[in-house]
Amino acid sequence: MPVININRNDFCRLIGHEIPMKTIEERIPMLGVGWEGTEGEEFSIEVFPNRPDMLSVEGLARAFSSFMNIERGLREYKAEPAEEFLIVVQPKVMNVRPFIVSCVVKNVDLSDDLIRSVIQMQEKLHVTHCRKRKKAAIGIYDLEKISFPLTYTTEKRTFKYVPLEEKQEMSLQEILEKLPKGKDYAWILEGMNEYPILLDSRGKTLSFIPILNADENKIDNKTKNLFIEVTGTDEKTVTEVLNIIISTFGDRGAKMHKVKIKYPDTGIIYTPNTSPKMMSLEPKYVNKILGLNLRNYEIIEYLQRMGHDAVEINKENIEVTIPIYRTDIMHAMDIVEDVAIAFGYENFEAVIPNISTIGEENPLEVFASRLRSLMVGHELQEVFTFILTNKKNLFNKMNVKETEIAETANPKTEEYNVVRNWLLPSLIEILERNQHHEYPQNIFEVGDVVILNPYTDTGTETKKRLALAMCHSKTNFAEIKSIVESMMKNLGINNYKIEEAEHKSFVAGRCAKIGIDSIELGVFGEINPVVLENWKLEMPVSTAEIDIDLLQKLI
Structure with missing residues (x-):
């Protein structure tokens, strides 16, 4: 499981409160992450696969802030419509890597802390939720160096561009054979006659997907506006990954803008979709599973401490609004687990099982x-x-x-x-x-x-x-x-x-x-x-x- 390193000062700035390292060490494992240790003002945690939203300092601070009752409830992220940002998907890429979602992020303060966090998050997401870039891969670019509309297409192995941190043009085949990233991820493209490429309106290459971006549009600490894309073979995964990324930048105060994507078969879509999911929850189901007798208002408070919004529809139903970054919520049982975490596992009464058998291995x-x-x-x-x-x-x-x-x-x-x-x-x-x-x-x-x-x-x-x-x-x-x-x-x-x-x-x-x-x-x-x-x-x-x-x- 991935281990991430967090700077305590940056963590506290995001929360808006000074939190002693001892308090962090005692309380953060209650969220379901593993404490790995400290070194100076940095601490390390192990993040379980079901919570990819906590693979960054922003995501961890967000979850901790809600859990500690500092800022609880739903955090919403809005993306403004912007018709000028268009990606045209060519038919020939549909059989290779068919899904692309995107967002434009403006007014970004790319501090050293944010750059370090974004790089770490991108790497950890690629290894885990993205299945080593096969199901999804992330590209981040300097918006000012790009000319819209973009074209998502494929090119032959002989196609050339200048890859990231290189000075000379290289063919796609040379990149796969000679560069470290090419060697690491060439297996994803095995058996393909042409490879996925993202081009701008001038014909300039943005990225050889999912291998390596072009050097021309790389970001640095002077970059203020970003273009972000996620491509992949699984529509659900690329959508989830983009939502995690935009929530990270949203927590830093950036402004999001939608991107118009024109598919050859299904028409036009706009991404990101920032509408939160809704789920109905029965209080009696919560109490049955947890062995508690919680009132509706208590369940609502616990859900707010886990970053959800919740309202009582009637005595038998609570409507839960789930934040876009919570990719792990798929069933009512996942909501019940959040109630249990907020209630505190240490507060459950230990009860000896009411059975008369002696356990043994099957x-x-x-x-x-x-x-x-x-x-x-x-x-x-x-x-x-x-x-x-x-x-x-x-x-x-x-x-x-x-x-x-x-x-x-x-x-x-x-x-x-x-x-x-x-x-x-x-x-x-x-x-x-x-x-x-x-x-x-x-x-x-x-x-x-x-x-x-x-x-x-x-x-x-x-x-x-x-x-x-x-x-x-x-x-x-x-x-x-x-x-x-x-x-x-x-x-x-x-x-x-x-x-x-x-x-x-x-x-x-x-x-x-x-x-x-x-x-x-x-x-x-x-x-x-x-x-x-x-x-x-x-x-x-x-x-x-x-x-x-x-x-x-x-x-």
């Missing part, structure tokens, strides 16, 4: 831990992936026929709209995203998959699986077979059978199934070159997937 988890130890003994690294994915990853890229699986209702993004029914695609995706790291890359995961089962109450059944993947130049069927057999023998199983199998994800003749008696436990082998090509993998891969539930029951 036998399946004990067995899974044993398998983890065996995999680590084979020098495999454990990974943890999301149970949510998409059909393209599960079926198309794995070269298998689509089957009926559990799907999510009203998904927030197309990237995560189904529940996985096997683990291997998740491991292959990890390998795809880490091709810029050295080999070998040998990984495993013990994780859940969801299978449709009409005989259960939910129509689904959760199964635990073990999957492993070996990725290096010399991996083959024999290597993965030896690991699977070693696992079985270490578990004391000698009556297993290995037979040749057919599976479209694997090379014909290099695939086998393993089982006990007539019960099939899993499959392993060398990944089909078609699958490797679908995932843009250049190294051979051998994999295995074993049903842990079945295996435990059979031994």
Whole structure:
């Protein structure tokens, strides 16, 4: 999780009160951040992924000020309409990096503190919420050096401009091969024939997205007006990131102006959208979850201490207005959590659970831990992936026929709209995203998959699986077979059978199934070159997937 460094003096200036370091150390962890320590007038905190708005001194000061009852309630950020700021999105960029949002920020006092805060926030957002710039990337420019309208388009690898902190023109391909930022993020653009570019009306390059800005429009401490853009592959993420950024500048007294964006298919939109979200909250739900008996006015006060606005509609309903920077609020339970934080976890009465059983570790988890130890003994690294994915990853890229699986209702993004029914695609995706790291890359995961089962109450059944993947130049069927057999023998199983199998994800003749008696436990082998090509993998891969539930029951 990201750690950020905060200057106490700047922190206190933003709050408008002098706060002793001891008070900050005692109270700030109550907001759900980790205290890392102090050095002189600076302190460090660890920010959890659900609160990207606190990845800057401005965001942290804002949250702390509300929590300490210094300035509570909703903070609104307005952006004035301005027709002269226009971005035209070209059709050919829609299949590459389709989303762009933007804002013009004026009357900025770019002090050393603000520059340091913005750079830190941009870097930490890129690593976390932006998924290393793949889902979103931020560009900040000197407005006075730009001529509108802008064009968001793509250009060939031979296209040239002068990148940031360089003196000579370089082609896009040279930037990816020679410059540090190019090398770090080239993996995002793999497989593309043309790359995203932002140009102004004079044809001058603003940025090679999401790699590196142009040197001509960089900012310095003399800059007063900024142009900010966020591009990405996920519309929700780019919108959230822009809202976090404008709230940062808004807290410094800057004035925001909207940017007009013309899409080739959906028409014109104006960004940023500074309208806060609304959510209905039932007080009885709050009290049921927290085990309290709070009155409506108390719930409202606690919500105001967390930066929300709230009004009583009637005794059964409170309408909550959520600030634009709170990207983590998705369900009423998130609002309840804020009430609990403001109430103070230290104020909850400790109660012994009213149950007569003695807890112990689930036998399946004990067995899974044993398998983890065996995999680590084979020098495999454990990974943890999301149970949510998409059909393209599960079926198309794995070269298998689509089957009926559990799907999510009203998904927030197309990237995560189904529940996985096997683990291997998740491991292959990890390998795809880490091709810029050295080999070998040998990984495993013990994780859940969801299978449709009409005989259960939910129509689904959760199964635990073990999957492993070996990725290096010399991996083959024999290597993965030896690991699977070693696992079985270490578990004391000698009556297993290995037979040749057919599976479209694997090379014909290099695939086998393993089982006990007539019960099939899993499959392993060398990944089909078609699958490797679908995932843009250049190294051979051998994999295995074993049903842990079945295996435990059979031994």
